[in-house]
Amino acid sequence: MDDRPCSSILAGGPEIGTQPLVTSYAKPYKTLPEQVALLRHRGMTINDEAAATAQLLAIGYYRLSGYCYTFREHAVPCATTCNCPRRSDNFVPGASLEKVVELYEFDRMLRLLVLDGIERVEVALRMRLGYVVGAGGAFAHLDPVALDPAFTRFDGDRPLASGPHWLNSEHAKWLSKVTSEADRSKEDFVAHFKAKYGMPLPIWVVTELLTFGSLVTLIGGLKPRHRSLIAETFGIFDPDCDGDGAALASWMSNLNYIRNVCAHHGRLWNRNIAVQLGRLDTAPELIHASGPRPKSRVYASLALLAFLTARIDTASTWRSRVIDLVTGEFADLGLPVGQMGFPSGWQNEGIWAAGYLPPADPVDPEHREVLRHFECVGTAAAGICLDVSSEAKRRSSAVRFLRSRNQLLGLPVGKSRRFPTFQFDTDPGGLHPEVGRINSALEAEKRPWDAARWWINANPGVDGAVPMTLLGSSGDRVRLLAATITVDDEAGTRRMRVDELPQP
DSSP states (O other): OOOSOHHHHHHOOSOSSSSOSOOSSOOOOOOHHHHHHHHHHTTOBOSOHHHHHHHHHHHOHHHHHHHHGGGEEEOOOSSTTOOOOOEEEEEOTTOBHHHHHHHHHHHHHHHHHHHHHHHHHHHHHHHHHHHHHHTTOTTGGGOGGGSOHHHHOOOTTSHHHHHHHHHTSHHHHHHHHHHHHHHHOOOHHHHHHHHHHOSSOOHHHHHHHSOHHHHHHHHHHSOHHHHHHHHHHTTOBOTTSSBOHHHHHHHHHHHHHHHHHHHTTOOOTTOOOSSOOOOGGGSGGGGGGOSHHHHHSTHHHHHHHHHHHHHHOTTOOHHHHHHHHIIIIIHHHTOOGGGGTOOTTGGGSGGGOTTOOOOOOSSOHHHHHHHTTOOEEOHHHHHHHHOOOSOHHHHHHHHHHHHHTTOSOOEEETTEEEEEGGGBOTTTOSBOHHHHHHHHHHTTTTSHHHHHHHHHSOBGGGTTBOGGGTTSSHHHHHHHTTOEEEEEETTEEEEEEGGGSOOO
């Protein structure tokens, strides 16, 4: 044990102990005066030694060395065939410890600003996850069938055989973390729920309890349709106007990485980003950030946060604060913004414009709400459901034929059609006869959205049941015959039961 006061250690003196702790490579840690002397020896300007000592004591020589690197001279290439970007130990003329500390302070402000942006995204994500997953039940996160099979390694058709595989799945590991978090949590809302209802916790409590990393893991474990639903709420759309769940997963993984760097006070401004963003071309505003350089540095993540914070709150000032920080404190350093991955002309990009407003959903809001009630497939998959033929043309013809007779409901979205899967009889295949009869009366091809609303709304003829849910069994289908439909024909407008409708 060393009994010397801190002032003696900082100023130098006898070594602690008689034997070095590590003899293979480590050198004794230099005292503060030695660190100041070393920086001066390598060409750094230090005007106030007392201030320099205080800065080194507050921040640390090792931490500051990462910021010093930018001010070191480029080394001579180690060989004629090598153009490596290594730097020498000496500093460029004019480099000062004051400038290094200013760079460190800029990076600290950048980290705090990034954490502020990520906090807004994280809170919004928690709510959306709880809402979408909770729609399948309070404990849907515990049910392997409710999640992606790649995440759970579970086959709902072979539950007993799947058990051992599930035990080694990412889902099982994730649930173990959930249980651990719940057991050690001191949050009042967790204690209240445990006392009143017991365990397990419902998904809307779990999402408030988990770390951001565990939230991102759950996103990756959702079924594609659920990821897409969450992506929609963030304004992340693919070319087919669906929510781009793959982009959402990639973006949140990147933000989780960035968040961890910031939370552990790591150097951010010119860091080589290990978890890079994908699918930035999903949003036209982010295409300019999709190049190798912006993605390998922090710029792409800043542009993404600008996009998401504007989506969450159009009145957000987060983007303007980024602009002020970069054009103010960083510009004063005299360093090129390209070191952070900022592309030339970045300020002229729409995402940074003062009047920027996120583009509207490409689908009418009322239609989007209708779509959320269905699981849909495209024309090719609908053809497979209708005709087992191996000929693609024949399957497409089956779709066109049923549409032409108003028997198949296809919802127009963008340049394509979405076909709700409830219409298809998986055994033996084809279209449910009742569906064709009802769609024909609803004129599904002419008025697809009105027809869709009939299927998802409570119907008085079946005691308020939703017609779409009455196709699962023969008993339900008999019950569906009592549902009522408003029909316009030569006799005028009248209400009819399904079993009174003419056969198509």
